[in-house]
Amino acid sequence: MREQSTPALAGPATGGLADTVYDTAELTPALELFSRRTEGSQQWRPVSAARFRDEVLGLAKGLLAHGLRFGDRVAVMSRTRYEWTLFDYALWSIGAIPVPVYPTAAAEQVRWILAETGAVACVVEHEDHAMTIGAVCDALPELTGIWQLDQGCVHNLTTAGAQVPESLVHRQRHAVTPETVATVIYTSGTTGRPKGCLLTHGNFAAESDNVLAGWERAFTPPGGEQAAALLFLPLAHVYGRMVQVAAVRGGIRLGHVSELRADALLPALTSYRPTSMHAVPYVFERLYDSARMAAETEGRGELFAQAAETAISWATATERRSLGHGPGPGPRLRMRHLAYEKLVYQRIRAAFGGRLRHVMCGGSALSRELGLFFSGAGMTVYEGYGLTETTAAITANPVAAPKFGTVGRPVPGARVAIGADGEIWVQGPGVFAGYLNHPRCTAESLRDGWLATGDLGGLDEDGYLSVTGRKKELIITSSGKNLAPAALEERVRAHPLVSQCLVVGDNRPYIAALITLDPRALTHWQLTTRRPPTDVWAALDDPDLHAEVQRAVAAANTAVSRAESIRAFRLLPSEFTVEQGLLTPSLKLRRQAIAEYYAADVEALYLG
Structure with missing residues (x-):
């Protein structure tokens, strides 16, 4: 077994993740920890370390007033936004455990996660999410509260906790250790039902501290100015949560963007001007x-x-x-x-x-x-x-x-x-x-x-x-040839017209592929080749389009043996989506689901 290692750069963690908020506010109260903007605006306003501490403490008191206790699990179903970070640190301040839920999750997925975690409350972004929770709450006897962000739940909870002593929050915060579970994050479920991963305060502290130390040059801008990062990754995903924790622990000013679409992200990038x-x-x-x-x-x-x-x-x-x-x-x-x-x-x-x-x-x-x-x-x-x-x-x-x-x-x-x-x-x-x-x-x-x-x-x-x-995605053809499909799919996707590619061929005589097109790229290709713009459905009959995609497949095949090469492909009329259940919320292919959904198209690849 070949092995590679790198020595640690950060010492062992102490206490819990929320301690950083209170320590930073004590040492550098004026430090700008966050920048916020109102919906639709590109004007960012600062949130100091002291203000964030006060908001976290006020919300934590409100959660205690509602009856939350150490170790309780609270689901959070929302897009990436400042209030999610606020709830994370308020829950960590009292030793409670946030459970992220993707905002696109179906009712059955929500029911499964809330039931398995025994969530006692749920934070949702808007009415649609509240209705999703409402549709399954009869099967969730432990669920006692639903708090809605766009209905002012942060203000309402903070007001409700105004008379709770601060000492009660700190008593529970000081009971948190690095071994305490910080969150339960569910895997993407590409090959089966998602499982809840128990991640501790020590896991997040060690990960963020070592990354901050190892990549200090990448995070620290020249001239001594404060580093600034823009968070648009889903906070329901572990990557987004790690970035959030690292920013707070590293004193990196953080802004939130709720949408990953280019038309939402590009204006935010140009107005926020991140350094990393x-x-x-x-x-x-x-x-x-x-x-x-x-x-x-x-x-x-x-x-x-x-x-x-x-x-x-x-x-x-x-x-x-x-x-x-x-x-x-x-x-x-x-x-x-x-x-x-x-x-x-x-x-x-x-x-x-x-x-x-x-x-x-x-x-x-x-x-x-x-x-x-x-x-x-x-x-x-x-x-x-x-x-x-x-x-x-x-x-x-x-x-x-x-x-x-x-x-x-x-x-x-x-x-x-x-x-x-x-x-x-x-x-x-x-x-x-x-x-x-x-x-x-x-x-x-x-x-x-x-x-x-x-x-x-x-x-x-x-x-x-x-x-x-x-390992679970290995394709074994009927002749016994093994193929890991990801690299071949990536090479096909390198072509501008191709949006997604799924390689098939398990127990089949040869490798084939289902390919979807990028609608924007298709329109651009049609304009540059002086064709009248059409939708994907109408374009599928264009022989020149097939020839263009064939060139992408041929280029990908040059990197593999003939037995591993794509011998046939089929263009599909629409992209795989999360809503269809064909992609995970982190945009990974659900291979079995796609193969079942497009079973007739797969069969057509092997006829004749």
Whole structure:
């Protein structure tokens, strides 16, 4: 078993996560911890450490007045917003346990999570969420309260707790230890029913403190100004929660954005001007495609293509130098790079607010080419890897020597090993305490302090990890050929027209694929090829469109053997969605659900 480790940079945690709020307010009361804006506005107003402490304390008193006690579980069903962070720290102040629920969750999913956790109350964002809870509350006898954010529940609870002594909050806060459960976060459920991961205060403290120490250069802007991060990841996901905790512990000013759509995110980026960012590959794919299509629409497509090629060459040469394999960019490349700096790269950085130079990326695979492009444009993307069970990142690319196309080396304090069958095993202070009410699954996953991730991968000669797929997603054709589909799907998705790709072929004679199209990219392609714009349904009969997608498939096939290559594909009329149950809330493919939903299309791939 090959192993790689990195020494810890942060000492052991003490107390609970809420202690940071009170300590920071005592030491630096004027420090701007958050920036808030009203809905639809791009004006951000500061929230000081002292004010946030007072809001947390007031809400915590209100929760006690409502009858909440140490260890009670409270569900939170909302988009990412300031009030979610406020509830997290108020609940942690009294030793209660927030249970995140995705705002898109169906009633049955909500019922399952609230019933299994025994939630005594639920915070919802608006009336639709309240109705979802109401539809299943008859099956939830322990649920005694539903608090609605857009109905002023924060103010109402704070008012109700006005007479509760502050000492009662502090008594419960001081009883929290690093071993106390901080939250129950449910896995994405790509291969079965989601399971609740028990993550402790110590898990989050160790993860955030070691990441802050290891990537201090990435989080600290030059000139001594305060670091600023914009949180748009779902707080129902472990990655978003880790970013929240790290920002509070690191004194990084944090703003919240509720929508991941480009038309909502781009204005927020330009008005907030973050100095660092945490994102998922989807964000970079969408922003890159938007920049490319805008350039092509303006007649600058060739310029953008040349600038992209130069950025990738520049970042590749820089990467080789950082790894000790080359001298870095040569004179000609430096001159080309300088020429495109004002013409292209500055414009791209301006779309992110202009101050962004370092980005942490995780959640799914980011293509090497895209990582190189953004690095060459002046924003280094540090891709990492982690699970809900590891409190987000267990590996990440180091600041001094990122290797694009990999997920880096173990974060400080972590160890990574590769089993004989290629499975990735990890160990570290961020590894969870177990699955709620599932001792057998916990025993199967945790062995002697090591977590079996269920992912497949390998460590290269420099100790960088690459993830190749999931053990449960391996496809075995009728001829006995094994294939991890994720890498092949990612290569097909690299084509601008392709939105999603699902490779099939289990117990079949060859590999095939179901492919969906990006409606925006399709419209752009139709305009640039002088076709009348149509919807996806009408476009499926266009032979030139099929030929274009065939080129994407052929390009992906060059990286695999013939036995592993896609022999047939089918274009689908619509994208896979969370609402259909075909994607997880974190946008991962639900493979079995897709195969069942499109069973007739899969069969058609193997007829004749």
